[in-house]
Amino acid sequence: MASLGTEAEREPLLGPRAPGSREADVIETEEHYRSRWRSIRVLYLTMFLSSVGFSIVIMSIWPYLQKIDQTADASFLGWVIASFSLGQMVASPIFGLWSNHRPRKEPLIVSICISVAANCLYAYVHIPASHNKYYMLVARGLVGFGAAHTDEMQFPQGSIDQVAVVATNVLFFVVLFIFALFETILTPLTMDMYAWTQEQAVFYDGIILAALGVEAVLVFMGVKILSKKIGERAVLLGGLIVVLVGFFILLPWGNQFPNIQWEDLHNNSIPNTTFGEIIIGLWKSPREDHSEGPTGCPIEQAWCLYTPVIHLAQFLVSALLIGIGYPACNVMSYTLYSKILGPKPQGVYMGWLTASGSAARILGPVFISHVYSYWGPRWAFSLVCGIVLLTITLLAVVYKRLIAFSVRYGGSQE
Secondary structure, eight states: OHHHHHHHHTOOTTOOOOTTSTGGGOOOOHHHHHHHHHHHHHHHHHHHHHHHHHHHHHHHHHHHHHHHOTTOOHHHHHHHHHHHHHHHHHHHHHHHHHHHHSOTHHHHHHHHHHHHHHHHHHHTTTSSSSOHHHHHHHHHHHHHHHHGGGGOOOOEESSOOHHHHHHHHHHHHHHHHHHHHHHHHHHHHHHHHHOOOHHHHHHHHHHHHHHHHHHHHHHHHHHHHHHHHHOHHHHHHHHHHHHHHHHHHTSOOSSOOOOEEGGGOTTOOOSOHHHHHHHHHTOOOOOSOOTTOOOSEETTSGGGGTSOOOOHHHHHHHHHHHHHHHHHHHHHHHHHHHHHHOSEEOHHHHHHHHHHHHHHHHHHHHHHHHHHHHHOHHHHHHHHHHHHHHHHHHHHHHGGGOOOHHHHHHHHHO
């Protein structure tokens, strides 16, 4: 079994085309080859543009939400971000099933039309006189519904190991869960910890995400080489360990506390005099520019009074490590899943994998926004570390079962 797993790490997706094998009977003409690669490049461009749009929006959602509806808080932000993935989770199996029985252009065109209409709605959610945050919630849900087409690529499937399929879905869920919550909390965290204005948070966090994007490209190129030497499973395990270290570094330590957003205090009293004395010691002179609104950690979040600040260098190192671990885990999860499924195209299985990822992007923002708002970053990131540890344990348990269908099939014939 060990040798079987070692072979799987270096197997082509459809296995070797040995004489007499099922794959050897498949003949691809030059015209089909060129057509296939044209389609792949169109998919590359579609996913690139979708990702660019998503990155632009994700950085500005929190300031935009605060501007259009003053009643929205950080916990509602989690629901707004999660609504995108809820729509995607609902639509993914539908589009997957549709693409199996009808020409694939149909679900693609419909989903793009939905995306365009939903983004137009999102652009004008500030116009209604009230309940603007709910209009945004609906708009983001529809954008997610239309975005499901980007993941409806056809991956192989055959007589498969169902345990390996379920385990891979769980691993993929956790991988997207941890990055979704990191994206969600990025803007509120930096505004609370470093007293950044909304404009500064959008600008600086945008630069950070752009840098992580460049880093991800380098990681993708690196893991392609590395996976050929040590295998996809080992790269996935290493990526999870790097992510674990990144979130551990993100835990707040020390005796320095964040600046408090005093301007929103009004008549509310500080619940603990000792903490009040600590905060008075941290008081700084009022800012010259009052037009930018209050900055700092809101007094309504009680943990701001006793939780140490996450230093900027600490945050950047953590982001660097998460930016290495996440893309490595993401691409290895996809690769393992495609190899496990086997040689027959099957969009429904890919739809379920997408639904698993969408569920992660629903629960991740909701989880982190609520835990962060009520308990603070120490509890939030400690729980994330625990989740990653459990995931590493799961990977260790199913490690030997995550092998290519072609290797398992060939081994059973021998």
